[in-house]
Amino acid sequence: MSHPILEVQQLNKSFGGVIATDNVDMRVTQGEIHALIGPNGAGKTTLISQLSGLLTPDSGEIIFQGKTITGLPAYEFCRAGLARSFQITSVFQEMSLLDNVAMAVQARSGHSFKFWKNAKKEKLLREPALQYLEQVGLAERCNWLASEVSHGERRQLEIAMALATEPQMLLLDEPMAGMGREESAQLISTLNGLKKDKTLLLVEHDMDAVFALADTITVLVYGRVVASGEPDSIRNNEQVRQAYLGEDDN
Amino acid sequence: MEASILVIQLLNGLQLGILLFLLSAGLTLTFGIMDFVNLAHGALYMLGAFFCATLTIYTGSFLLAVAVAIPLTALAGYILERLVVQHLYHRDHLDHVLATFGLILCIDTLVHLIWGPEGIAIPLPEILNTQVEIFPGIVFPTFRLLIIGMGLTAAAGLYLLVNHTRVGMLIRAGASNRRMVGALGVDISTLFSGVFALGAALAGLAGMLIAPITEASIGMGSDIIITTFVVIIIGGIGSMKGAFLAALIIGLIDTFGRSFLDDIFKIFMSGEAAETAAPAVSAMLIYILMAVILAFRPQGLFPPLTR
Amino acid sequence: MPEATIGKQHTAVKWISIVMITALAVIPFGLYLAGNAFWLDIFTRLVILAIAACGLNLILGLGGLVSFGHAAYIGLGAYAVGIPVYHSTYGGMDAIASYNGFVHLGLAMAVCALFALVTGIISLRTRGVNFIMITMAFGQMMFYAIVSLETYGGDDGLTIDLRSEFPLITLDNPVTLYIVCYLSLLALVFLLHRISHSRFGLILQGAKFNEERMGAIGVNCYRYQLTAFVLSGLICGYAGFLLGNFTTFISPEMMDWTRSGEIMFMVILGGAAALWGPVIGAVIFIVLEFVLSEITIYWHLYFGLLLIFSVLFMRGGVSGALSRWFNSSRSSGTQRQA
Numbered sequence: 018m019s020h021p022i023l024e025v026q027q028l029n030k031s032f033g034g035v036i037a038t039d040n041v042d043m044r045v046t047q048g049e050i051h052a053l054i055g056p057n058g059a060g061k062t063t064l065i066s067q068l069s070g071l072l073t074p075d076s077g078e079i080i081f082q083g084k085t086i087t088g089l090p091a092y093e094f095c096r097a098g099l100a101r102s103f104q105i106t107s108v109f110q111e112m113s114l115l116d117n118v119a120m121a122v123q124a125r126s127g128h129s130f131k132f133w134k135n136a137k138k139e140k141l142l143r144e145p146a147l148q149y150l151e152q153v154g155l156a157e158r159c160n161w162l163a164s165e166v167s168h169g170e171r172r173q174l175e176i177a178m179a180l181a182t183e184p185q186m187l188l189l190d191e192p193m194a195g196m197g198r199e200e201s202a203q204l205i206s207t208l209n210g211l212k213k214d215k216t217l218l219l220v221e222h223d224m225d226a227v228f229a230l231a232d233t234i235t236v237l238v239y240g241r242v243v244a245s246g247e248p249d250s251i252r253n254n255e256q257v258r259q260a261y262l263g264e265d266d267n
Numbered sequence: 268m269e270a271s272i273l274v275i276q277l278l279n280g281l282q283l284g285i286l287l288f289l290l291s292a293g294l295t296l297t298f299g300i301m302d303f304v305n306l307a308h309g310a311l312y313m314l315g316a317f318f319c320a321t322l323t324i325y326t327g328s329f330l331l332a333v334a335v336a337i338p339l340t341a342l343a344g345y346i347l348e349r350l351v352v353q354h355l356y357h358r359d360h361l362d363h364v365l366a367t368f369g370l371i372l373c374i375d376t377l378v379h380l381i382w383g384p385e386g387i388a389i390p391l392p393e394i395l396n397t398q399v400e401i402f403p404g405i406v407f408p409t410f411r412l413l414i415i416g417m418g419l420t421a422a423a424g425l426y427l428l429v430n431h432t433r434v435g436m437l438i439r440a441g442a443s444n445r446r447m448v449g450a451l452g453v454d455i456s457t458l459f460s461g462v463f464a465l466g467a468a469l470a471g472l473a474g475m476l477i478a479p480i481t482e483a484s485i486g487m488g489s490d491i492i493i494t495t496f497v498v499i500i501i502g503g504i505g506s507m508k509g510a511f512l513a514a515l516i517i518g519l520i521d522t523f524g525r526s527f528l529d530d531i532f533k534i535f536m537s538g539e540a541a542e543t544a545a546p547a548v549s550a551m552l553i554y555i556l557m558a559v560i561l562a563f564r565p566q567g568l569f570p571p572l573t574r
Numbered sequence: 575m576p577e578a579t580i581g582k583q584h585t586a587v588k589w590i591s592i593v594m595i596t597a598l599a600v601i602p603f604g605l606y607l608a609g610n611a612f613w614l615d616i617f618t619r620l621v622i623l624a625i626a627a628c629g630l631n632l633i634l635g636l637g638g639l640v641s642f643g644h645a646a647y648i649g650l651g652a653y654a655v656g657i658p659v660y661h662s663t664y665g666g667m668d669a670i671a672s673y674n675g676f677v678h679l680g681l682a683m684a685v686c687a688l689f690a691l692v693t694g695i696i697s698l699r700t701r702g703v704n705f706i707m708i709t710m711a712f713g714q715m716m717f718y719a720i721v722s723l724e725t726y727g728g729d730d731g732l733t734i735d736l737r738s739e740f741p742l743i744t745l746d747n748p749v750t751l752y753i754v755c756y757l758s759l760l761a762l763v764f765l766l767h768r769i770s771h772s773r774f775g776l777i778l779q780g781a782k783f784n785e786e787r788m789g790a791i792g793v794n795c796y797r798y799q800l801t802a803f804v805l806s807g808l809i810c811g812y813a814g815f816l817l818g819n820f821t822t823f824i825s826p827e828m829m830d831w832t833r834s835g836e837i838m839f840m841v842i843l844g845g846a847a848a849l850w851g852p853v854i855g856a857v858i859f860i861v862l863e864f865v866l867s868e869i870t871i872y873w874h875l876y877f878g879l880l881l882i883f884s885v886l887f888m889r890g891g892v893s894g895a896l897s898r899w900f901n902s903s904r905s906s907g908t909q910r911q912a
Binding site for chain 2: 634640642692693696697699700702703704706707708710711712714715718719721722723724725830831832835838839842872874875877878879880881882885886
């Protein structure tokens with residue numbers, strides 16, 4: 018068995034008495050697509066936010082590639098190679114798609130204490146940015162403003178931006194939320210294409226997508242991990258069916 | 268001798284702290300509930316002082332003047348809220364700051380127009396214009412004691428209002444969840460106007476209480492508003508408890524700094540150096556305190572939990 | 575094509591730039607040569623204020639950080655001229671008598687950089703209202719610090735009867751001073767133009783739009799914002815240095831927070847989004863101050879009303895309105911659809 022790229026140990030987080038993350042242990046193996054599922058309010062986004070440094074856990078450890086990164090600021094998580102996309106789309110609405118991705122390229126290419134040269138004409142930033150847009154199928158729209166494209170395209174843009182930071186691992190928070198069938202299918206194929214060199218942790222409601230993509234599934238209920246394993250074992254897990262899948266089937 | 272000065276300065280500091288609390292309470296309310304930054308709060312403080320000055324001169328009674336001037340200042344606040352402030356709630360903080368800065372210019376000029384450029388002294392009634400022997404050998408002006416008393420009464424009243432009445436419940440609910448209050452079927456815009464007027468009344472009261480000591484003058488609001496900001500920054504913006512404690516801390520530290528710092532400095536530097544350094548440091552003392560506190564706690568000492 | 579939206583503003587901006595550059599060069603000299611030296615004074619003040627407003631706009635317009643204490647830097651810059659002059663007039667520091675310009679400018683830059691660095695480190699850890707109030711409080715702290723310096727006049731201020739001297743350049747001559755101010759403004763606007771398109775500028779703007787996102791792509795915004803904050807302070811300090819060479823009298827009053835409000839007024843009224851916005855704002859400010867104060871001593875009332883109205887009804891300031899007007903007067907054929 019290959020070693021874990023991300024290991025979460027006994028993570029806890031509560032907000033004023035409400036426990037959002039309850040002693041979570043989790044291992045994500047290098048190169049897999051790991052899905053995190055659970056009913057609404059299970060604390061998935063809270064967990065993702067801790068895994069991307071946006072929230073600091075109350076206790077527990079987050080170990081990424083053998084390095085403990087718990088408590089570091091968000092930008093250090095990203096620099097360590099752990100990039101995320103947001104559930105509520107968070108892109109630069111006032112900028113073009115290309116500018117959005119170029120910003121992410123710029124972020125990983127050294128410091129930005131450069132005051133003179135026109136960054137919007139730097140091939141070093143624009144060309145890779147265009148490639149990432151191509152990878153998610155947005156190259157044609159590169160000059161549109163982020164506020165002008167469709168919701169689904171903005172989700173794609175999110176992923177392109179995350180990719181542009183050249184992460185080893187991507188955290189995707191409900192990338193398919195609010196997408197039509199066609200757009201979802203397109204995104205699934207994009208994610209499958211990433212599989213060969215990235216590890217993915219995916220929060221998703223769309224069960225078809227989850228079972229189509231995931232190598233491993235972790236089920237979160239009320240902030241606690243109730244099951245973790247291969248899709249088949251999860252499908253047949255009684256506890257999971259009760260807590261979660263059962264509701265969905267009816 | 269030393270002890271008596273200490274007690275007197277303690278009371279002076281307390282009195283300043285109480286005034287600062289009256290001012291910061293209004294700002295805390297408007298910020299906590301409407302998320303609104305009001306630079307013109309100091310202008311309401313000034314208006315209160317001028318209303319009170321004129322009324323004292325006409326009625327001949329300071330206390331009667333205060334009783335009338337408080338609702339008048341509240342009314343002024345209400346009008347401002349309806350005319351200008353109300354249209355800014357959904358805007359960003361920069362717009363709040365600019366528009367209320369514009370309000371300051373307008374109100375200052377209007378006061379100049381109505382009352383003239385000179386300050387107006389407020390004569391105190393005989394009973395208040397005396398000194399009381401609070402401890403054997405320690406006398407303190409009666410009026411300053413009254414300030415402390417009235418300020419504490421107002422603080423207690425505010426506490427009761429916020430924590431033990433239906434309006435207070437709405438205020439507290441509004442601070443943590445604006446939409447929910449709307450869903451309760453409360454007319455949000457009336458609630459906001461009322462809260463703004465209440466804040467104005469508290470600021471006005473502070474102005475009325477200080478004016479007999481300093482006189483009502485243009486610009487008095489612009490000076491004190493920054494100190495008030497320091498209070499609510501240190502207390503944690505939006506927190507009433509923080510504002511109260513920070514106001515007392517600032518009042519005491521500022522007063523003690525101004526009266527004792529040169530003596531303290533003389534312990535470890537030459538007399539001349541101390542005389543030069545002490546005023547500079549004491550003028551900056553509360554800001555330095557603010558800087559130090561923020562360096563360790565960027566959100567202030569008692570940040571409200573809901574934010 | 576890649577900059578379609580910015581391109582829309584290009585014509586407007588270009589015209590405004592050309593008009594401003596020419597007007598600021600031609601008008602004061604024309605009037606000066608016509609024997610009206612008074613106007614040169616007005617224009618010098620205008621250009622100095624414009625420099626300060628541009629300085630503020632670096633952090634406010636580009637960085638989206640509402641710093642309300644920038645008058646302090648102008649004051650510090652002016653006192654960096656005033657205090658050495660005081661000493662060279664009344665003795666005590668003879669070493670700084672000749673080529674005192676380097677001392678003045680050096681002192682202004684050093685003090686402003688230090689003050690901006692220290693206060694920036696603390697205030698930039700907060701955002702929103704906290705940031706506004708904290709920068710305000712720090713600005714006012716400097717005001718009180720200068721007030722308490724009895725040696726240098728305290729509340730009453732300080733007379734400056736000596737100007738900065740550099741090799742070949744003496745700011746004693748009003749025409750030289752104006753040329754220096756004017757060229758400084760041009761250089762500054764060009765610099766800000768470069769910065770706004772540079773990597774540094776993009777990071778600042780990114781942080782303004784969506785700071786959380788910047789963190790998620792691995793950018794530590796704090797370092798860049800702090801740098802911008804210090805730069806912005808330096809520019810205002812430079813404006814103060816020029817102001818110290820322009821007036822014969824400085825006082826702490828010029829550092830009061832309401833002065834910071836006036837600079838902010840210029841930036842917003844002119845339009846923070848546009849490069850020339852602050853300059854336009856300074857022009858409007860000077861014109862209003864001049865015209866209104868001729869008519870009535872209560873001119874601040876109109877000032878205040880204008881401020882309130884422009885906040886309520888005019889988004890993007892005058893330059894915003896201008897570029898909207900330019901766009902609508904141009905054919906609607908520029909509408910882009912792909």
